[in-house]
Amino acid sequence: MSDIVISEFMDEPAVDWLKRTFSVNYDPTLVDDPARLAAACAPARGLIVRNRTQVDAALIAASPNLRAVGRLGVGLDNIDMEACKARDVAVFPATGGNTVSVAEYVITAVLMLRRKAWLGSSEVLAGGWPRQRMMGLEVSGAVLGLLGFGAIAQAVAARARALGMAIAAHDPFLPADHPAWEGVENCATLEALLGKADAVSLHVPLTDQTRNLFDAACLAQMKPGAVLINTARGGIVDEAALAQALTTGALGGAALDVFATEPLPGGSPLVEAPNLIATPHIAGVTVESNTRISWITVENVARHLNA
Numbered sequence: 001m002s003d004i005v006i007s008e009f010m011d012e013p014a015v016d017w018l019k020r021t022f023s024v025n026y027d028p029t030l031v032d033d034p035a036r037l038a039a040a041c042a043p044a045r046g047l048i049v050r051n052r053t054q055v056d057a058a059l060i061a062a063s064p065n066l067r068a069v070g071r072l073g074v075g076l077d078n079i080d081m082e083a084c085k086a087r088d089v090a091v092f093p094a095t096g097g098n099t100v101s102v103a104e105y106v107i108t109a110v111l112m113l114r115r116k117a118w119l120g121s122s123e124v125l126a127g128g129w130p131r132q133r134m135m136g137l138e139v140s141g142a143v144l145g146l147l148g149f150g151a152i153a154q155a156v157a158a159r160a161r162a163l164g165m166a167i168a169a170h171d172p173f174l175p176a177d178h179p180a181w182e183g184v185e186n187c188a189t190l191e192a193l194l195g196k197a198d199a200v201s202l203h204v205p206l207t208d209q210t211r212n213l214f215d216a217a218c219l220a221q222m223k224p225g226a227v228l229i230n231t232a233r234g235g236i237v238d239e240a241a242l243a244q245a246l247t248t249g250a251l252g253g254a255a256l257d258v259f260a261t262e263p264l265p266g267g268s269p270l271v272e273a274p275n276l277i278a279t280p281h282i283a284g285v286t287v288e289s290n291t292r293i294s295w296i297t298v299e300n301v302a303r304h305l306n307a
Helices: 012-019 034-041 057-061 081-086 099-115 117-125 151-162 190-196 216-220 239-248 287-306
Strands: 004-006 024-026 046-049 068-071 090-093 143-147 166-170 199-202 227-230 253-256 276-278
Touching (some): 004 034, 012 287, 034 057, 046 287, 081 090, 090 287, 099 117, 099 151, 099 227, 099 253, 099 287, 143 151, 143 190, 166 190, 216 239
Parallel strands (some): 004 024, 046 068, 068 090, 143 199, 199 227, 253 276
């Protein structure tokens, strides 16, 4: 019987620290075996997950002693918050732990997609020499559009500004007098943002309002040749519509770290899309951020269980 179940990978020194005080079941394979996960959680008071473990009403019901859920990250769409609230289960996201990692990923993606050269390594190594086709664009003087302007987007903006980019953002939930808006164009609508941005980065949660927000009609509002980066949640972007926009050349490129279904299923329309960078939901995961997030999470869960 374990006090705390950990169903996905994390920094092992943080796990060892928990084991000094609690009985811990650390098994990253549990995420792929819901029945075994439910059985492991039956006696547990704490559960620590990343984004793949579905902490739904059924799992919560199967965990009568559960008091705390630690999230190794900040997105909460895999956790049934209403069910947790009804059972008085506290949920602890690792706020701030991956800000630097995601911000650096976004900036790297903007640079790669605008410049284009790095997307042709295999062709060059095969003997090709496509210099003219790979003559890309600078980021200096370009406009970075941010959908959502919370802490991570603000960190992206600071780095982009240092590269000479102008910043525009749309976030109706951030007060207009917030100091973060200084030097940033506050776009009243998403349409206004898309009409001026040379690169667009998404920083909003997956909700009923944002699901498939970037459909064919929305993508058509982007500037011709603009690039799109999504490190938020996969369901925000209509993947078939994005593949079509990339194939026709309406968009200059895209970087996706998140997908509607993860791992990406066979037959995805994205497989043949050109100028696409695809990574396995790792924008917020670096050696450094994994350490920060893990320690934030274990300290939060331990503090709550010891209260």
